[in-house]
Amino acid sequence: MAVSAYDVLAVSGSPRGVKGNSTILLEVAKKRLKELGFSVFSFDCCETRIEPCRGCLKCNQSGICVQKDVFSEMILPIFEGCYGVILSSPVYFWDVSAQLKSFIDRFRVAIRVSVERERIVCLPKVSRKKDVVVFFAQGEVRSSHYSGALNTVNAFVKGVCGGRLLDVVVARAVPLSRQIDLERESLSKVLKVLGVDADEKYVERLLREYANAKSRAEKAAERLAEAIRKS
């Protein structure tokens, strides 16, 4: 299959699709990248189901995955050809969504295992290093909640992409669909339904935080664009 030429692979891991807070951040970044003239291939790993890795490790010898599907036929060539990757995910039990984790696990085929100084080391196979930015959305505010998700992403960046994790943007205190996009009045109503005792000041603070997350997503896209230009 011919390698498709996209600058950036953008992956959404929210089962809420376009209503996901993490997807909304991803859309902000995609829009900015397109404005800056970069081509983006979008993939929703909840809409298109990817079978999980079977752990057979036949890819160690053959270099190819035994599962012939959208991932091996389409995503891998696009990944190989691209310069940057964006991942977005809800935080589920301190980690990425199961769908995004399954997607990441399939990249085992893109890891080369070798022995250095009597130690097994896993290195990226990619011929072109990729920088990465990531967007998370979580119901809580504490940073500990996205710590596991960040570990997962770091393993993907180091083991598969070979580039840098340029930016991590987290939308906090967004338990509900599309919450990051709510206007003042709807947000006040929603907080009441959630049983949150929210005065005007708190609502204002949340609105500022949501706007800040979106503007940081745009900046993250600009950082990725800059890194790609320099590469």
Ligand SMILES: Cc1cc2nc3c(=O)[nH]c(=O)nc-3n(C[C@H](O)[C@H](O)[C@H](O)COP(=O)(O)O)c2cc1C
């Ligand atoms: C199964 C499940 C597990 C969750 N675990 C956490 C968690 O550990 N920490 C947290 O802050 N929020 C947690 N949440 C809340 C989600 O992170 C929150 O709804 C977020 O907006 C989802 O992102 P999305 O809108 O992009 O799908 C959980 C939600 C679900 C459905």
